[in-house]
Amino acid sequence: MVKVRVPATTANLGSGFDCLGMALSLYLDIEMERRDHGFIFQAEGEGVGMISSDNDNLIYRAACLVMKKAGINFEQQGIKISIKNEIPVERGLGSSASAIIGGILGASQLYDLNLSREEILQMAFSLEGHLDNIVPALIGGFTISYRDHNGQIRWVKLDIPHDLRAVVGIPPYTLSTEEMRKVLPKQVSLQDAVDNLSKSALLVNALQQSKWELIPEAMQDRLHQPFRIPFIKGARNIFSEVQKSGIAGVALSGSGPTIISLVKDGIENEIIKIMRQTFGKAGVKSQVKVLDPDTDGARIEEGGPTNSIIVQKYGGSSVSDIMKIKRIAQKIVDQEKQGNRMIIVVSAMGKTTDELIKKSYEIVENPSEREMDMLLSTGEQVSIALVTMAIHALGAEAISFTGGQAGIMTNNSHTKARINSINHQRIKKALDQGKIVIVAGFQGIDDEGNITTLGRGGSDTTAIALAARMKAVRCEVYTDVDGVFTADPNLVPEARKISRISHDEMSEMSILGSKVLYYRAIDIARNYRVNILVKSSFHNGDGTVVQTREEIPMLEKVQVRAVTHEINVGKMIIKDVPDIPGIAAKLFKALASKDIIVDMIIQSAEHNQVNDIAFTVPSGDLKKAIKITKKVAEEIGSPEVFSDKEVAKISIVGAGITSNPLIAARMFEALARNHINIDMISTSGMRISCIIHQDYITEAVRAVHQEFRLDEEGEENEVL
Numbered sequence: 001m002v003k004v005r006v007p008a009t010t011a012n013l014g015s016g017f018d019c020l021g022m023a024l025s026l027y028l029d030i031e032m033e034r035r036d037h038g039f040i041f042q043a044e045g046e047g048v049g050m051i052s053s054d055n056d057n058l059i060y061r062a063a064c065l066v067m068k069k070a071g072i073n074f075e076q077q078g079i080k081i082s083i084k085n086e087i088p089v090e091r092g093l094g095s096s097a098s099a100i101i102g103g104i105l106g107a108s109q110l111y112d113l114n115l116s117r118e119e120i121l122q123m124a125f126s127l128e129g130h131l132d133n134i135v136p137a138l139i140g141g142f143t144i145s146y147r148d149h150n151g152q153i154r155w156v157k158l159d160i161p162h163d164l165r166a167v168v169g170i171p172p173y174t175l176s177t178e179e180m181r182k183v184l185p186k187q188v189s190l191q192d193a194v195d196n197l198s199k200s201a202l203l204v205n206a207l208q209q210s211k212w213e214l215i216p217e218a219m220q221d222r223l224h225q226p227f228r229i230p231f232i233k234g235a236r237n238i239f240s241e242v243q244k245s246g247i248a249g250v251a252l253s254g255s256g257p258t259i260i261s262l263v264k265d266g267i268e269n270e271i272i273k274i275m276r277q278t279f280g281k282a283g284v285k286s287q288v289k290v291l292d293p294d295t296d297g298a299r300i301e302e303g304g305p306t307n308s309i310i311v312q313k314y315g316g317s318s319v320s321d322i323m324k325i326k327r328i329a330q331k332i333v334d335q336e337k338q339g340n341r342m343i344i345v346v347s348a349m350g351k352t353t354d355e356l357i358k359k360s361y362e363i364v365e366n367p368s369e370r371e372m373d374m375l376l377s378t379g380e381q382v383s384i385a386l387v388t389m390a391i392h393a394l395g396a397e398a399i400s401f402t403g404g405q406a407g408i409m410t411n412n413s414h415t416k417a418r419i420n421s422i423n424h425q426r427i428k429k430a431l432d433q434g435k436i437v438i439v440a441g442f443q444g445i446d447d448e449g450n451i452t453t454l455g456r457g458g459s460d461t462t463a464i465a466l467a468a469r470m471k472a473v474r475c476e477v478y479t480d481v482d483g484v485f486t487a488d489p490n491l492v493p494e495a496r497k498i499s500r501i502s503h504d505e506m507s508e509m510s511i512l513g514s515k516v517l518y519y520r521a522i523d524i525a526r527n528y529r530v531n532i533l534v535k536s537s538f539h540n541g542d543g544t545v546v547q548t549r550e551e552i553p554m555l556e557k558v559q560v561r562a563v564t565h566e567i568n569v570g571k572m573i574i575k576d577v578p579d580i581p582g583i584a585a586k587l588f589k590a591l592a593s594k595d596i597i598v599d600m601i602i603q604s605a606e607h608n609q610v611n612d613i614a615f616t617v618p619s620g621d622l623k624k625a626i627k628i629t630k631k632v633a634e635e636i637g638s639p640e641v642f643s644d645k646e647v648a649k650i651s652i653v654g655a656g657i658t659s660n661p662l663i664a665a666r667m668f669e670a671l672a673r674n675h676i677n678i679d680m681i682s683t684s685g686m687r688i689s690c691i692i693h694q695d696y697i698t699e700a701v702r703a704v705h706q707e708f709r710l711d712e713e714g715e716e717n718e719v720l
Contacts, residue, residue: 348379457518
């Protein structure tokens, strides 16, 4: 038996009529097995009543092409085909292309015919003449395809932003592609042709470089959509409302009736609302789904727990010397022998990064941020080469990649770059060849090929982003502690290890000073539902599992989970700010332009038409923040700017803790009993934070930890 999975596709993407397509995360699953004679077809899922079960079945016809090429008489050779289908039939989501590609690929495997991609595409084209459907169905991702003058099929697969989402509105009725072809004009004006050419080029560039602001215009089309939209009830208003929002592109998927909108992760809810409301007003009971681009395309499903991808990350302390490198190499090889495909992310050895920073300041007081990235990225490159050599010494296959070689594309914000996308083709190829892949953490490249680094916690970010992109079963983070604790064990010896914690709570803890995982990495894990296991590199233990809140029922209770602290904090106060609209926006926009993260913000009550604004920033950004704030103060007429670097932040974290006022009161009482003055207070749904003097941070953490009895096992620290 052969199992094949083929993704749905969207064709005529935006302005890319008959040439641009993309694979989407709806699937047709096919099981195919030989029989002595006859054709048996079984189906469940979408469109069962519409799919032919006789010799006109597209999957069967595609399989027959393969049998013919293999010299098998399909009238004598029997075959059984079973499907589970998620792809709506005849709705513009490539159901025919998926069936054909699945039939050819499955039969090629079933009859041991090693067909090339080119041969598969030529066969598919003979049954389904739309390359912008069949190419992404086979190879996945975002594609450009065409036939040259010799009839050869040419295609290019382009990378797309890792945070791209597709919102699709699917009406309950079908439209025939053949019929929709008939409504198109025989000729178009030169102006319309040039406009579509320009916008399709713009769309390719916008998706390649994550230029979200260009996508709404780039998806506008003049060649087919104006003639097809009148046949889709409510479509004209959906196009109008989405374009008016300015946050997403909108187009027909294929020839319709499905409408597709390309959006950045995090804003899809607004587009969902527009589609549902507008279809509803038109009396259309549509389905609205949020889909991911499928980057793998059609594949043979060998399934099961084996061949699962596991991403592991080893921090600097885990690779600080050769003995430790040999130890983790053995651990990696042992896990690979269990049938897992391994991607390993490593940091620089020990204190290498600190040493490189020190050397740079011995040369120049303010080194170029670009050259700092060039310098600091070398630390991880040393680590990946040594770890790869250690794996080779154990007789296993491995290959190392820098961030750029691994396809990690970032923006151009040197020393604090953010990942835009990951082109995983080299990693996937290496895994398919049976190799362990070793990737340099903390780094990537921008659109111009410059090396960039991801800032604090960059290796965590690399590992979890790769786990999300490669759909890994989990990301294992190995560090010098046993897991996530209720407080820093260096300050509170009786701190207890937490066995399970939600992404949301872990993110808050990371923002508030926990050094185990970096908050940017946790945000990726939460958005892509990546399970994380935090463990010690140096001895066995269960570690801490970080997962979605829904998978941890006990977190429905109001519970203080941990106490965190941060001493790398700087406090700023800008005095007597005019109480008029736009002043705060001016200040914080200026800080944001220099990538300075502002945490706590407190504005005092208005007095004499002025007020004070106090806020905190990371201590490393304090000098820049002072300079920027003083400049803004001069512009708005503020007389004074104060700063204080001798402050610290203490916080408690737990799902829903601010819903019970007793929790805050207990925290403040614990500090008061120890004569610790509170300077600033801020809250969110999961945390309560206080700014205090730096000298009292140890005493404060111990007092609050004791107040909520976080050292005790069980649920004694619940607030009922």
